[in-house]
Amino acid sequence: MPGLRIGFIGAGSMVGAIVRGAAAAGRETSGFLLTSAGGASARALAQEVGAASCQSNDELVANADMVVLGVKPYTLPGLLDELAVPLAEHSPLVVSLAAGLSLARLEGLAPSGTRIVRAMPNIAAGVGQSMTALAAGAPVSPEDLAAVEDLMGAVGRTVVLADKDFPAFVGLAGSSPAFVLTFIDALARAGVLGGIPRAQAVEIVTQAVLGTARLLQAEADSNAAQGRPRTPADLIDAVCSPGGTTVAGVVALQRAGFSDAVVRAFEATVARDRELGS
Ligand SMILES: NC(=O)C1=CN([C@@H]2O[C@H](COP(=O)(O)OP(=O)(O)OC[C@H]3O[C@@H](n4cnc5c(N)ncnc54)[C@H](OP(=O)(O)O)[C@@H]3O)[C@@H](O)[C@H]2O)C=CC1
Ligand SMILES: O=C(O)[C@@H]1CCC=N1
Numbered sequence: 001m002p003g004l005r006i007g008f009i010g011a012g013s014m015v016g017a018i019v020r021g022a023a024a025a026g027r028e029t030s031g032f033l034l035t036s037a038g039g040a041s042a043r044a045l046a047q048e049v050g051a052a053s054c055q056s057n058d059e060l061v062a063n064a065d066m067v068v069l070g071v072k073p074y075t076l077p078g079l080l081d082e083l084a085v086p087l088a089e090h091s092p093l094v095v096s097l098a099a100g101l102s103l104a105r106l107e108g109l110a111p112s113g114t115r116i117v118r119a120m121p122n123i124a125a126g127v128g129q130s131m132t133a134l135a136a137g138a139p140v141s142p143e144d145l146a147a148v149e150d151l152m153g154a155v156g157r158t159v160v161l162a163d164k165d166f167p168a169f170v171g172l173a174g175s176s177p178a179f180v181l182t183f184i185d186a187l188a189r190a191g192v193l194g195g196i197p198r199a200q201a202v203e204i205v206t207q208a209v210l211g212t213a214r215l216l217q218a219e220a221d222s223n224a225a226q227g228r229p230r231t232p233a234d235l236i237d238a239v240c241s242p243g244g245t246t247v248a249g250v251v252a253l254q255r256a257g258f259s260d261a262v263v264r265a266f267e268a269t270v271a272r273d274r275e276l277g278s
Contacts, residue, residue: 004031004147007064007092009057009079011036011045014097015070017126021155023049025128033060037071061086066093066147068119073098073276080109087111093144095119099170100276103137103163115140117148120166120174121155130156131173135163167273171266179265184209 008015011034023029032051036042039053046053054060061067061083071079076098080087087094088111095117096106106116117140121132132152136145145160152158161169184205191201212235220229230238240247 005064007033007060007067008070009035010070011042017123019049021125021128025154027154035060058086062090064092068095070097073100077109084111100273115144122173123177125155128155132158133161133169167270170273171269175269
């Protein structure tokens, strides 16, 4: 949305990924305002992308149409308390990136009537490939939601979800880059065991994972019209020749409890998200 002033409170991993991803996508960043606890990270990020930093969170709230809260979940209640007066006075649209904090909880922490959108992006926003969920509170207008979709759409795909589904979404997309990286790290180390230098093994596995994900997306996009895109299971079958190398590896993964380990990672993530919100 041209001309919209967007303030980011927090300039760490996630805000850094969104701001850098938006800049790389050609988004106008001169209307971005940044603060951080110590100030140095906000100033450095602002300088990097041609944005501005503010002296204080109050100053940022007073000058932004949209305020993105990019601090850790345990910091957010205190921050919203500190910002009660400027938020009530200036009424910006507020976007929370925090894991665990439901819309109802956020609305209870902010001044009455605050327009809040909950967003759950992931770290791939930095390369324009986030998968971001959005949920809007009752006072949020379609134009407000469109403004957040526009920002997050510049750094990846977006989906509007019910607030109750956010814990599951965190397991599927917010936290899952770390699961995928754990897989890449483990397979690359196996490559080292097989005699391939570490850096080359990481490059090879990264391209294999990227290519597989692109294959699955292309399958969904091209065959959705016909009503039956091939599923991950169909594509596994397409790689497994009878008696071949792949089926030997896939069966070994099953015997080692790979699927069970993935489900456990998901369940632990969802449980932790619920704990953070309680
Ligand atoms: N990292 C991820 O992959 C994802 C994170 N999220 C969510 O994003 C949010 C931020 O996480 P992440 O970026 O990883 O955290 P980081 O620890 O990397 O960054 C937190 C930022 O908050 C700043 N900060 C802390 N207190 C204040 C304050 N009072 N005023 C202004 N700034 C403050 C810190 O400042 P300073 O730099 O000076 O220390 C820092 O820049 C969390 O709520 C998390 O749940 C959501 C999806 C994915
Ligand atoms: O672990 C975290 O706190 C954040 C939330 C989603 C991904 N990382």
